[in-house]
Amino acid sequence: MKQYLALCQRIVDDGVWIENERTGKRCLTVINADLTYDVANNQFPLITTRKSFWKAAIAELLGYLRGYDNAAQFRAIGCNTWNANANDNQAWLDNPHRKGADDMGRVYGVQGRRWQKADGTVIDQLKKIVDDLTKGIDDRGEILTFYNPGEFDMGCLRPCMHTHTFSLLGDTLYLTSAQRSCDVPLGLNFNQVQVFTLLALMAQITGNKPGQAYHKIINAHIYEDQLPLMRDEQLTRAPFASPQLIINPKITSLEDLETWVTLDDFEVVGYEHHAPIQYPFSV
């Protein structure tokens, strides 16, 4: 939690105002942030200086792992975060690749589970990684990447947290996640939860122990309409200790994640937090 607040303070103190053409807003921006989450000791990096809707963040991750491409699928598992990008962005509404209401196009999970090859066949990146890690193999290329420049025009948004690299040292699993662009008040709140949970889940289903998760962010920003709430409200609050994430131990395979897992299989214990803050969202 302290590293999150330190990043927010750094943006407030040292950030540079940058015009963003896509949203038409200015962002106070810094380059490069490295966050570490202690998954081995279950220090769940949930924001405590406001109420965090962690279940929606885990639902979003579950949707990516299942290869979802439609905001209605995300809503059905308890996540509303894709409604706006799928349905309210004029450039995407005008895009001939959009297949109708709620379609997100070829983003995130589509690339992770069904990366299209030139010969028409597909690559399931996630399954290859799970199979290797289950056998104790780390070929130094256990990489799940959603970043497919050849298909950016076929999706509603380029992936932000785009590449997850898994590493095995003995039977301890590590994760390094790379993010090109980060909405620190809204998105990072979710992304921290997702990096932690992805390592915890992958360790559990491959029979390994979780180690540390490393989260590398390139462009970290606060939108101009979020700044007063962050600077004058959230940053004045004292953080509480980290809660713990409890995952149903019956989840033991990728197929479990794909078929029966719901948000009821995740529980957070010891979550003390301040009052909610509603940050403006930029489409």
Ligand SMILES: Nc1nc(=O)c2c([nH]1)NC[C@@H]1CN(c3ccc(C(=O)N[C@@H](CCC(=O)O)C(=O)O)cc3)CN21
């Ligand atoms: N500008 C922007 N910021 C983002 O963080 C973001 C995007 N766009 N587009 C794609 C996804 C969607 N994400 C989102 C979208 C909405 C919330 C959000 O509204 N969060 C609220 C309430 C969540 C809830 O009630 O479930 C929050 O207070 O955290 C968070 C992340 C993250 N990404």
Ligand SMILES: O=c1ccn([C@H]2C[C@H](O)[C@@H](COP(=O)(O)O)O2)c(=O)[nH]1
């Ligand atoms: O997981 C996510 C997804 C998105 N974001 C934020 C980062 C930016 O504010 C926008 C994306 O805009 P681009 O113009 O494509 O950079 O969404 C996030 O923080 N986390």
